[in-house]
Structures are given as C-alpha cells and as structure tokens.
Amino acid sequence: MLQATIPMLRAPKGLLGAALLLVLLAGCEAPVMRPAPIAPQAEASDALPSPTQQAANFVRVAGAMEPQIEAECLARTRGRNCDYQIVVDDRPGQPANAFQTEDRSGRPIVGFTLALIAEARNEDELAFVMGHEAAHHIAGHLQSKTQDAYTGAAILGVLAAAYGADARGISEAQNIGAAVGSRAYSKDYELEADRLGTIITWNAGFDPLRGAEFFTRIPDPGQTFLGTHPANGLRIDEVRRTVAELRAGRL
Known part of the structure; x- marks a missing residue:
C-alpha cells in the first residue's frame, strides 16, 4: 500500500521535491480520501499548480488510484503479484517520465519523476498516467x-x-x-495500456478525457517505423472510444 512505500522514498531535491516530501510525510498521519467522481470533460486549467499543490495532488491521486489498480489487477489476472508500489524517482536531472517495472520478487512498481509531477496540470492527468503504467503490469507487457x-x-x-x-x-x-x-508490438501494447488505464482511471473517480490532455503537450512520435509509441492522436482516440463505452455501460 502507499503508506508502506512512503518511507522508502529518498528526500527529493528542489522546491517541488521539498514540498512533495512534506506532503508525503503528512500523508502518513491521516488516510487519503478517495475523490468523488468527476464530471466527464471537466475544464482543465492551463496554469501549473504551485509546487505544494503538485505534491498534494500526487499523494491524493496515489492514495485513490492504488486500491483501484490492485483491485483491477486481482480481477483480471491469476497468480500475478498485485501488491503495487508507487514511488518517486528524485534523481537530479531526470526528464518528465513515468514507468512500470518489477522488483526482484516480481512486485510491480509504478514510478514518476519529479519533472513529470511538476508538468501535470491536474489530478486527472496524474491519475491517467498512473493507470496507464499500472495497466502494463496487469496486461503482462514486460513479459510479452x-x-x-x-x-x-x-x-x-x-x-x-x-x-x-x-x-x-x-x-x-x-x-x-x-x-x-x-x-x-510496442505500439499495440501502449494502446492496450491506454484502454485499460482509462478504465482504471474512470473507476477510481477521475476523468480520463481530461487526463489524456497530457498527450497534447508532449512530442508526437507519429508513425515512426519501429517506434515504441503510437501517434498521440491515436492514443487520444483510444481514450475517447473507451470513455464512450464506459458511458454506455458496455464496460
């Protein structure tokens, strides 16, 4: 669970890092409440939150997403380790990035760099990225x-x-x-993770459409031969299709 992983984080560097550490420590003292469902297509602000708010957003999202991620993992897999660990990579100079890996025991890890937390405009973007990375483990993409x-x-x-x-x-x-x-098959795996990540994000009470707006601000890989990621437009379309199915009750 999240509270068990917090003491394992190193002291982050810089203003955002310091704010994140303070909020993480505060998060150990009281349970993080699950957010109420957000109306689809809520308007997102173009303004970056303050470092303290960015840190608070991350802790709140992690607290709400982790139990939903683990529930989806348990429901969709058999014999797979679903005890997720959510961590912050605070190494200096790391670019905005999120990743999924496993430790030596097979425990799934979802990591965020400080730069990515700083670039997220709202909780929905953090939730969508977290759901996407968690989906890779549920779908077995590392093994594939x-x-x-x-x-x-x-x-x-x-x-x-x-x-x-x-x-x-x-x-x-x-x-x-x-x-x-x-x-x-990297592009197929990314789109599959976008779809499952959308479902997880929705079920946790966040807005995946608003979260997918993150794609509009990152470089577009296009249709590069043997590229690892599909075009941003294709990914946004996948999120829209999945949300339409969720609204229609087909998922």
Missing part, C-alpha cells in the same frame, strides 16, 4: 516484450547462420533481432 525480443533474436540468428555468418555475425544478428522484436 521479453518474449518478442527472444523470438526476434532467434529468427535473425538462424537466418544469419543459414547464410554462413560466423559466431560474431550471428551474435550481431541476434542483437538486432532482439531490438526489432522488442519493438514489434
């Missing part, structure tokens, strides 16, 4: 990408050997195959 890499390495390795490549050539072909294989 690893298998894709193995498959790509094996195929190109066999082809290189068939064409008479030496050991070095086969190894290079396997490395290329692994890189290509790991990217082959």
Whole structure:
C-alpha cells in the first residue's frame, strides 16, 4: 500500500521535491480520501499548480488510484503479484517520465519523476498516467516484450547462420533481432495500456478525457517505423472510444 512505500522514498531535491516530501510525510498521519467522481470533460486549467499543490495532488491521486489498480489487477489476472508500489524517482536531472517495472520478487512498481509531477496540470492527468503504467503490469507487457525480443533474436540468428555468418555475425544478428522484436508490438501494447488505464482511471473517480490532455503537450512520435509509441492522436482516440463505452455501460 502507499503508506508502506512512503518511507522508502529518498528526500527529493528542489522546491517541488521539498514540498512533495512534506506532503508525503503528512500523508502518513491521516488516510487519503478517495475523490468523488468527476464530471466527464471537466475544464482543465492551463496554469501549473504551485509546487505544494503538485505534491498534494500526487499523494491524493496515489492514495485513490492504488486500491483501484490492485483491485483491477486481482480481477483480471491469476497468480500475478498485485501488491503495487508507487514511488518517486528524485534523481537530479531526470526528464518528465513515468514507468512500470518489477522488483526482484516480481512486485510491480509504478514510478514518476519529479519533472513529470511538476508538468501535470491536474489530478486527472496524474491519475491517467498512473493507470496507464499500472495497466502494463496487469496486461503482462514486460513479459510479452521479453518474449518478442527472444523470438526476434532467434529468427535473425538462424537466418544469419543459414547464410554462413560466423559466431560474431550471428551474435550481431541476434542483437538486432532482439531490438526489432522488442519493438514489434510496442505500439499495440501502449494502446492496450491506454484502454485499460482509462478504465482504471474512470473507476477510481477521475476523468480520463481530461487526463489524456497530457498527450497534447508532449512530442508526437507519429508513425515512426519501429517506434515504441503510437501517434498521440491515436492514443487520444483510444481514450475517447473507451470513455464512450464506459458511458454506455458496455464496460
């Protein structure tokens, strides 16, 4: 749970980091209340919140999202570790980023850099990004990408050997195959995580449409060959379709 992970965070650097640490410590003393459902398509402010408000937003969102994320994980998986840990990466100079990984025991970790927390305009954006990253673990995308890499390495390795490549050539072909294989379905995995992340965000009482406005402010990867992320417009469309299904009661 969130309160168990708070003491593991290092003291963040800078004004936002200091504010975040203060609010995190305050969060240990009282339970974080789940937000009331937000009306769809609420208007978002273009103004950045203050560092203290940004920190408070993150703690509140984490407190509301974590139980919903874990409930979705338990409902949708069998035998998968659903004890999420939400952390802040406070290393200096890290760009705005959120990520999902696992520790050595297989416990899922969702991490945010301070820069991303600082760039979020509202709680809905934080919630949507958190739901998206959590969805990767529920959908097993880390394992799928690893298998894709193995498959790509094996195929190109066999082809290189068939064409008479030496050991070095086969190894290079396997490395290329692994890189290509790991990217082959990356865009599909991102859209799948957007869809499931939208459901989680909605069920936790946040507005995923407002949250997806984050995509309008980040560089658009477009349709780059072997790119890892789909175009921002495609991702926003996926969120809109999913919200329409939720409103219609089909999900």
